[in-house]
Structures are given as structure tokens and as C-alpha cells.
Amino acid sequence: GAVDTGGEGHSSGGRGGHDEGTGGGRFEAKGLSASVERQGKRGGDSGEQARERLAKLRARKEIRSSSEEEEFTLPGAMAEQATSESFEREAVALELERAVASAISFNIGILYLYGHASAALTDMMGAWVESVKLDEAGRPLKGLSAWDQSPINKRVLAKGMQVHPKDPLLALVFDRRLGMGVLPMLQFTTSFTFYIHRERRLALSSFGYSLHAIFSHGKDKLRKIYIMREKNLWHDPPDYYASQTRFLRLSSALPTKTGLLSEGGFEMISLQLREFTAAAMLASALNRTLLLPQLKCGDQPMAYPCYAWYHRAMAYFGWAMSQRVNMPRTCPLYYWLSEEKLHAIMDTPGISLSVREPNFLNSPRFKMPEGGMRHAQLRLCAGDECPGTSSDAPISSKGVVFGAATRITHPGRTRYAELHAALVGTQDVAVLHVTGGGLAEIDVPDWPRWVPRRGDLAAAASGTWCNPCPVTRKVAYIDALQPPQAPDASARRDLEQFCRAEARGALGLSEHRTCCMPDARGCDRCRPGEKAPLNVSQLTWPAKSWLTTWASLRYPAEYEAVKDKWQCSHPFCSGKDREHFP
Numbered sequence: 001g002a003v004d005t006g007g008e009g010h011s012s013g014g015r016g017g018h019d020e021g022t023g024g025g026r027f028e029a030k031g032l033s034a035s036v037e038r039q040g041k042r043g044g045d046s047g048e049q050a051r052e053r054l055a056k057l058r059a060r061k062e063i064r065s066s067s068e069e070e071e072f073t074l075p076g077a078m079a080e081q082a083t084s085e086s087f088e089r090e091a092v093a094l095e096l097e098r099a100v101a102s103a104i105s106f107n108i109g110i111l112y113l114y115g116h117a118s119a120a121l122t123d124m125m126g127a128w129v130e131s132v133k134l135d136e137a138g139r140p141l142k143g144l145s146a147w148d149q150s151p152i153n154k155r156v157l158a159k160g161m162q163v164h165p166k167d168p169l170l171a172l173v174f175d176r177r178l179g180m181g182v183l184p185m186l187q188f189t190t191s192f193t194f195y196i197h198r199e200r201r202l203a204l205s206s207f208g209y210s211l212h213a214i215f216s217h218g219k220d221k222l223r224k225i226y227i228m229r230e231k232n233l234w235h236d237p238p239d240y241y242a243s244q245t246r247f248l249r250l251s252s253a254l255p256t257k258t259g260l261l262s263e264g265g266f267e268m269i270s271l272q273l274r275e276f277t278a279a280a281m282l283a284s285a286l287n288r289t290l291l292l293p294q295l296k297c298g299d300q301p302m303a304y305p306c307y308a309w310y311h312r313a314m315a316y317f318g319w320a321m322s323q324r325v326n327m328p329r330t331c332p333l334y335y336w337l338s339e340e341k342l343h344a345i346m347d348t349p350g351i352s353l354s355v356r357e358p359n360f361l362n363s364p365r366f367k368m369p370e371g372g373m374r375h376a377q378l379r380l381c382a383g384d385e386c387p388g389t390s391s392d393a394p395i396s397s398k399g400v401v402f403g404a405a406t407r408i409t410h411p412g413r414t415r416y417a418e419l420h421a422a423l424v425g426t427q428d429v430a431v432l433h434v435t436g437g438g439l440a441e442i443d444v445p446d447w448p449r450w451v452p453r454r455g456d457l458a459a460a461a462s463g464t465w466c467n468p469c470p471v472t473r474k475v476a477y478i479d480a481l482q483p484p485q486a487p488d489a490s491a492r493r494d495l496e497q498f499c500r501a502e503a504r505g506a507l508g509l510s511e512h513r514t515c516c517m518p519d520a521r522g523c524d525r526c527r528p529g530e531k532a533p534l535n536v537s538q539l540t541w542p543a544k545s546w547l548t549t550w551a552s553l554r555y556p557a558e559y560e561a562v563k564d565k566w567q568c569s570h571p572f573c574s575g576k577d578r579e580h581f582p
Contacts (some may be wrong), residue, residue, distance in 0.1 A: 241367065273458070274440040408426070525567060
């Protein structure tokens, strides 16, 4: 279902058709001075004004980041509604959706019935039962309809539907015998509106009442169980919560990769997936249960799961502002993990691997041992990072009781016997926290025989990722753009640079702007004045984040050298692929 995100402006111009607006993220002013000065000459902001705007946007993003709470550390279900005492006091219940306007998205997951309408409701339930016994032509089926929502919606609910004369938010349905309201989708949620629209819900000081595990790019049992487990909403058997279990939790080295963070790109995702694979092998080797990681996503990686088409940003007419949904800052498990493949590994004879959801230790059903839990930290170093020493020091973690804790530093390139010896003092430690640049590149040639193969784990966590910036209908699969034999010389980097450059141009911070013709001429650099810079004040709330985030990303060295003269020649940017051009 679509969530009304408020008004949005657009500017029209020449070959470009229409181009809709956005603003508000973190800008890095470095390296933009020349472009800013040129923009002043073209009639937009002066160089000084543009720099002031960049500074304000950057400050806004830093304030937002510093105040962000990690909901995963809070105990209990629907933890996001308790991010602070003031938030609890100000939490608001949202209004109903407009029922008739939402008809395309009707999905009966949770139904509240009023007793005074029992006769008409009973008749409607009977009509539902009959509707799933018939095909589209009304002929009896041998079994029941494979997709029950379609006949229920089309033949029963929508029959004679119209706006209710007493309340425009309601609809008259079932031959106008019943009044019906559609519950607010940000609160009575699907997987999509719960996880992907989380920031919108928090921005409205609202909270979730329920989670219906649909719109999650899969409908098998494991997918739905993991969606519920991720928020402590699934009740497993008591032995699942055994407190004597020993755990391994990984902390990504991504926050230390300042160069990568400033440039963005898919390597941000790729690094974390390699860390997951390594951590799973390490947990298996050490006979520990892996706490699945929280994959940091957001818009900086300029990537999205290909099936989640609503994250795509570009079309031949420019930015598809009204359609694009931000990537969540933390991706839910179903965005990157194949539960089916993971469980196939865990069920393989001779393989030992156990996992739990990221928030498992905060589950109300997990019983904390008396006296708390002992923790230790293993930092896997790489190259010059390895001092060859270790030291004892206390560590802390929000929301978890700590006893004595130990820090150990060890090379990522090692042998199993050496690693085991280094960790001999952690046998009775409940949680081993693993971090460091050596994790993603861990190389242990003599893993025990019960450890899963790296390739199998990578397949369970690879997913299918796309770049959001092609102007064609053909999606830009990152695997195809980044062949394993030449990851640094791939079309992926060109398309990522296209995202950065177009975003700067759209905000008037660069002369780089692409205009397209819906014929064989395809796309080329806009002529002077052909497209005006976007009006930041008219930009929608999602665009104020993702477009300015892309514009703030630093150009990699090979593109910085050619700056505004650079032009993407790939068919995804040029529109020369006529078969797939809109």
C-alpha cells in the first residue's frame, strides 16, 4: 500500500519531461568549491550561499545521527515505541487511510468487527467463503483459490463500493451494506510499512500496533518466522531461549572505513556480507551460536534489493521522486538473508551451525543468568593493524549486564590451533564480540570439518542487488556490473558516480545534469538552462534525505581528476539501449 507522504514540487524543462524534487542529508563541502562557484555564475545560489546551505544540511544530518537510538537494544516487543520517555508521552495514533483511494491495496490481515453489524457481517463472511470456491469466470474450482485476497476483494468488498456519505475516510462496501475503514498502514503494518517506513513512523511520533508478515518478497514459513523473530514477536519453544548457550556477536568494521563511508557505494554492503560469512564460520568453529548481524544500509551504498523496485530513483525523465522509497538505515534480515539456504546449511549432516536473531538477548523470553553474563572481545587485525599483543580491559554494551570482560587481539590470517589457543581463556564467556578489519578477510586454512563452506554461506547472504540510477527500464544488476575478475574496473563504479554527479547537478552544485529524448538520441548533458535546479523547499521528505546524501558523497580519485567533464557512457546512463529505454 502507498503511504501519503505529503505534497511535492517539480520543475519542467526541455527534453527532460518532468523532474521532481528533494533535500536534507549530509553534505561534504570539500571538493565542491569549483562547482559551487560555477553555479553562482549560472544564476543559482552564489558560491557563498551554496556553501552555507551545505553547512546547514550537514549540521542537520549530524544532529539527526547523534540523537538516533538503536531500537534493537531495547527489551520487549515493538521496542521502537519506547525510544525515550518524551517519545512515549507524545506518541500519537494516526488517522484512518482514505478507504476508496486505498482500494488497490486492500489486504485482509487484521479485521475488527462490530457486534451491532452482525447480520451483514455474517452474510459477508459467507460471501467470502463462496468467493474462494470459484474461478474468475465464476466456475467452481476443484479446490480453493490459490490467492484468496483477489476474489475476496474483487467479488465481495469492492462490490458496489463508494465513498461513505457520512465520512470521506470510510467506504460503503458489500453492495453498500457495510461501512469499512482502512487502518493506518504505518501502525497496523505489513513487513514493508513496519521495517522500510520505520523512520517515517518515528518522524510522526507514532508506533506500531501490529505486524502482518507480508510484502516481504517471500511467503514461506521460515521467512515469516524470521520477520517476527527479528522484533521478538515469535514465541519459540523454551529450549530455544536456553541461557547456557554461548554466543558470538560481530561488530562491523564499516564505521572505521572513513574513505569508504565518504564515497559510498556497494562495497559498504559487500564488506558486511563478507563479515557475516566469516563470523558464521568462526561461530561454527568455536561452537558458539551466531547472533545475526544488523546490516547497515541507508542510501550511501546506492544499492537496493532488486525485487524492492520501489527504491529505484531514476527514469529517462529524471529523478522519480514521487515513487522512490528511502532505503532503511538498517536492513531487515529478509532484505539480504535467504533463510531457506541458511537452514539447508544448518541441516546438512556433519555441519555445526546455530543462529539467533539480532535482538535475541533482549527478548522477554530469554532468561538472563543469575549474576549476569560474561563477555569478551576478539579483535581480528589485518596487516599493519596487528601489534602482536593483547590486553585486558573492560568493555560495555547498552542494555546487557556485564561481568568481567577481556579484550584479545589476533591476526585474521591464522591457523585454527593458534586461534583456539588465543581464546582458551574465553571458554566460559557467554558472549564473544568479534570486530576488526581482519574479520572480513579471515583466512584459516585448517578450519575444523564441521565448519560450513564459505561459498555456501555467501550464497545464503548474497541476495540480488541493483543500482538505483539507470535511465532505462532494464535493471542494473550489480553482479553483472561488477564481475569478480575486475571489481575495481567495473561498470558498477561508473553507475555509482552517475548517481553522485546527477545528484549534485540536480541541486545546482555542479553542471553535471542529464537530459533525455524519448527517441534514438537518448540521453546527453543538458544544455544551459534546459533544467533548473530543484527547489529544495518543495522537496518531499524522502528525497530530502537520499538525494542530498548522494550529492554529499566524495568523488573517488579517478573521477575527481576529471570532475564535471566526466560523462557516463554506459547504456544505463546514455539511453542508447533502445530495447529497454522507456
